Each structure stands twice: as structure tokens, then as C-alpha cells.
Amino acid sequence: MQMINLPKKIDATGYDCLVACIMMVCMYWRVERPTLGWNVPTNLGDPEWDKSYKKGLSYVRSSGLPFNNVRRLLQALKFPLNARLEFLTDVHQLEHLVSLNTPPIVIYDHAFYLKGVKRTPWHAIVMTDKTTELIVGIDPSLSPKYVTKIPETDFIEAWKITQNATIIMSPRTYRIRRVITPSETLEKWMEKSQ
């Protein structure tokens, strides 16, 4: 599997991390698929990009950035991309996306990963690679290096808390077939919660 290289990293903390991830993935597609009919320049340092990022920040609410607003943002920016929020079955799906050069934005409980305490705001990073033991990603809060390497077993636990929530952004021409599988039977879930 080849590692995905994000052409530009954006420094952000708190609720802004998701906007930063979205914008970094948009920039990635701008460079990877230059012929999609973009209305922003290839030069990622252009003020237009900064304007787009600031517009993204304006969609953040006091409860975070609702995914519905991510869709609205992409529409408002007229970017030739689709975004979907999916609850993936397992980490192999992430690996699959990376192998198809589609960087997934994973939403996980960072506080749980760091301290074992379940707490929002959940954190977002762009996954760029997976080794046998590590999930490698770009974390907007880790400027200036940005690269984060999370042990897979820890990541799985922290990601499970958000039900494996993942945002997938891809060119509109991409067709994604969803195979829906049970997350957990209701009986099993009830047994656990008793």
C-alpha cells in the first residue's frame, strides 16, 4: 500500500480540526485530479484557499461541525467533490480507502486514546497510511510535524467509541457501493448494557 501524501497541512485545534481535515483533503484532490472543473487555483498558497478555509470555519457551531454543514460547505464552495459520513465495519475499510488513494477522515475519541476517558469533542485526522501496527495520519493539531502514528489496537478502541465514524470525500465521478452489515444485534447490545 502506498502512503498518501497530503500536499498541504493546516494547523488547527478544537472544533476547527475537522474543517482543517476537510480542507486538506480538498487540496489533495485539487492536486490529484486537476481536471475536475475546479474554481480554485492549483497554487495552494493562493488567498482563495484561505478564503475557503475561513468559510469552512463559519460553518462550525458551538456543538461542533455538523456533517450536514460539511455538505453545505462543499456546495457553497462549488468544489467537484462528494462527501459522505459512514460508519465503517472495521479498520480494513480504512486500509481499503487508503489503497484506493482516497484519504479517509476518521473521527475518534482522542481523550479516550490519550487518557482512557470518554469525552468529546471527538478528534478528526486524515488517515494517510497503515503499517502492520500503526495507523498513520495527518493531525491538524500537531503542527509543525503533523504526522501522527497511533497503535492500531488503541486506535480501534478510540474509533469504536464514535461507531467507526469516517468522512469520505471523493470526486463526484466516484461510485461507492455500500454493503450494509449488522453493527451489533440489539440483543447483544442490550446484554452488554445491562
Added chain:
Amino acid sequence: MKMTLYVTKPDNPKRVAYERILNHYGAGCYPKEPQERDDFWYVPLEAFPPSRVIDEKTGSERTLTFHLSDVGEIWIRKSTLTIERASSLSSVRKNISARKADIRRLVEKDLIKIIGDPQLRIRFGKMKFALFGLQPIYRTVISLLGEQYPTFGELEQMGYLDLANLIINLGYASYSTGDVKRLVPTNKLYELYNWIKSETETAEAFLGLILANYYDYLSETMRIIHFVPYVRVSTSYYGDAVQFGKLIHLSENRLRENAREYYKGAPQITVKKRFGMPTIIKELAEAGVLRYDGTYITGTDDIFQRLIPVRDQLPITEEPFNF
């Protein structure tokens, strides 16, 4: 390009709640354990909004999270595992604002009580616009110390009665019992004067006592709001300092931004527009509530040390960490 993805089915209440949260509210909301309520699963929501505090002089930064409970709810029908009803984004936001306002009030109340303590010798007279609104009290105290005792009729005629009653309630004056009812000072006022040894400073200290005891009454019931911008700016500074855990340094712009953010959703005070932040900050510094460190604004150690215990009451994470 075609790809196949394996995704999970929303087949348990928690999974349904998470989908709702991420789609409609954002990653700052957290579902509590679903509870059974007849035909439904009831999922209460909490929020953990981050709060970033920066010391601009040192460049150090801390991100803390507030824990706000009951900011929304989701009802899921058991039979279909579909959402029957759920809080709207606007009501979740409103509840988050309300919980944040509670926290703000907590700091604000303690801060007013602290700066109102005559021992700190805050010069309320330097806050010119605040003084303007409380002029009747200031003048009454000055006149009492100058042995000019206004009659009940005079106070009524001047429209000072309500505010004079506050002086009486605090035990610093009372009405005489002679033929003509006059407002006279009590020993408590003389004790304060003997300690401070200046009529004007005693009157200023007394304004602090009035604010410490009647802030809500004055601003909400009597609609005397002249001192509100001063309190807001002070609270915006000390609120951040308390979160950070030490006195911090902020630029004027940053403090202005803080005040705007801190009081987002609170009724706006038009006075702020008329008088402007620079004047308010300067007067707060002259009064001794804030102080300048070069071009930065910081607080005073006396106020901070008294205020810091409020930190234990704030629903913030004990150990700050960066996201």
C-alpha cells in the same frame, strides 16, 4: 472509479444516536447511555466544548474542555429504531450557550464580590461611566460624610429613594426618628471612613460594596447598566486567567474578542459601542482591576488569588490537553 465499502447498519440505539449527533450537531456532543422509556429509547446529550486560552506574551496556550450536561435529547422508537424526535441544532446551541452563561455568571459573581471588597481599594470613581449610573449613591455617601443629611422628601424628589434604601439595607445609613425624617450615617459608615481616611475614596469603596451586594438587582431590576461593560471586560479577562490557572497577558484586541465570545448570546450593551473598549480597559487599569504590562493587559495578583478557588467549581477538565 468504483469502490465497495462495508458499513454498519443503524441497528442499536447508540448507533442511531451517533448518526444523528454527527450529522446534525457535530463532534462536540456526546450521547449518554440510552435509557428505556416505554416504547422508546431516550438518549440525553452532553457537550464538551473546547475553550482555548492563550497567554500572548509567552505564547503559551492551553485548551480545556467544559462539561455541559443535558444540552439536548434524542428519542428513538424501539420497534423501528428510527428517531421519533430530537432536539434541533438551534436548541442544542441555545442550551450550550445557557450552560456557558451559568459558568460565566459563576465567575462574574465571585469577581464582583472580590473587587467590591473595600480592602482591595479599587477606585470605582475611575470608571467614569459606571460612576455616572451610581451617582446618587456616590453623592449621598459624600453628603453623609460631609454631615449633610438629606430628608426623606428630598431623596424622593431627587429620585434617590430606591438607591438610598440599598445604603440602609447594608447598614451604612438609617432614617432618623425626629419630626423630619432624615437619612443619617451609621457607625459602620464612619468606621469605613476612618479606615480609608478620604471622603471620595470611601464613597468609591462604598460603590464596590453596592455592586458586590446588588449587582443583579441594579442591572436587571433597576436597569442601571452603566457598570455592566466594566464587569464584562473584567470577567472576560479573569475568566480566562482562572481557566489557565495563572495571570495571563492579552492584547487589547484579544480581550475585545474574548469579551465578544464570552458574552455571545447575552443581551448586548449599547454603552460599549458608545464608550469603546480602549476607554473601558484604561479606566479598569486606573481603578486597579486590570493593569498594563507594556502593551499587554494583565490582572492583579490580589484579585486573582482570591478568585482562583472558583476554578474548582467550573465544569472543566482537570488536566488540560491539546486536541
